[in-house]
Amino acid sequence: MSIMVPSTTPALITPGRQALDSALHQLGQAAEQLGLDDGLRTMLATPRRSLTVSVPVRREDGRLDVVQGFRVQHNVSRGPAKGGLRFHPGTDIHEVTALAMWMTWKCALVGIPYGGAKGGVAVDPSGLTTRELERLTRRYVNEILPLIGPEKDIPAPDVGTDEQTMAWIMDTYSVSAGYSVPGVVTGKPATLGGSLGRSGATSRGVQIAALAALGRSPEGVTVAVQGFGKVGGPAAQYLSDAGCKVVAVSDATGAVHASGGLDIARLREWAAETGGVRGFRHGDALAQEDLFELDVDVLVPAALEGAITAVNAPRIRARLIVEGANGPTTPEADEILAANGTTVVPDILANAGGVIVSYLEWVQNMQAYPWSSGEIELKLRDLMLGAFSEVKSVAAERGLTLRQAAHVIGVGRVAEAHQMRGLYP
């Protein structure tokens, strides 16, 4: 079945619209498996609240730019809305809606009491000074202020945002409240109540999922990683630390390859100094797209949506794909990969480590009682491995892919919450 949500730009198929179509397709498959009625399917396909705002930014030279910002709360049946904030020139309301929907299923899948949300500002942060970025962030937060709060909707970092962005959001919200409210965002600096281990949590979760899916010693297992940012960088590091051989890495600047394995710590230093992996001397340059076709055991897409499509999926040789990014594989590519016997650990499972540790950060903030990094790591591992084994069993019982099984569990839990709560009035 297919679920349609009205589009504000029906004639224009943006990457964001494609991401939303993928999310709706996955929901449709899960709804079919679960036998949900049409009313409930439509409710789950439709965001609860969507806000589009215009954000004026005063540039250093005195010019005034106006950019579009979004915050979408897809579902709040199981708890407050939770989801990252993306600064990227290509973001639009459709992309943000898709990302919010995936957050809803992800939180339900790993059993944390949140609904799903996402935010976005259509801007290239690399083209702004730090002061411009701060003004933009604070003004965007001001525009969406009625929606967010520790009991309502809690942002976190995503593409193009970081700890500093979260610190500005926390401060803007706190100034308006009149007192410090650390629980309004997660992924904050530790000095403001951020959780130990949050910055590497998504990547640690990717490592846990990859090793669980491998089911054998990681020693010598070859890996290629697309994207070398907050998720891809530490994921490459953790996989390398575990004994894997990370032979290729790409980012927006280019790609590098070394058949004997890249020195990831050195590559991270190089990327931090120069702004990207391009030009790294201890490896060979590679065309970004060629990374997908390498003869490796594991492929980790950790950049943006729609990276693996019907065009490159037939040429993928990795037997295991672990999705660090949200929505990197289109439904058409999924079918090709399944037919070729490639295992895909889906985004809502593989990259759930970020929201798990965000949840732990929020609990610590609400109790004003911080935990040790050891406790956090243990809880992260427990929740990741628990969700992984549930997904594997449901896939085996129902004859589904891991993505389909993960959606059946996540969507099923949200549907159940709707049914138990009933409809008001």
Ligand code: NAD
């Ligand atoms: P980031 O901005 O820190 O990094 C993005 C990386 O992708 C950068 O290295 C960039 O250069 C690279 N990139 C962009 N276009 C590329 C291309 N065409 N080819 C190769 N590389 C390209 O963002 P992030 O936080 O690492 O997020 C990456 C993905 O992980 C996104 O899909 C995001 O939604 C998802 N995710 C992030 C978190 C988190 O905690 N940050 C949690 C869950 C999921």
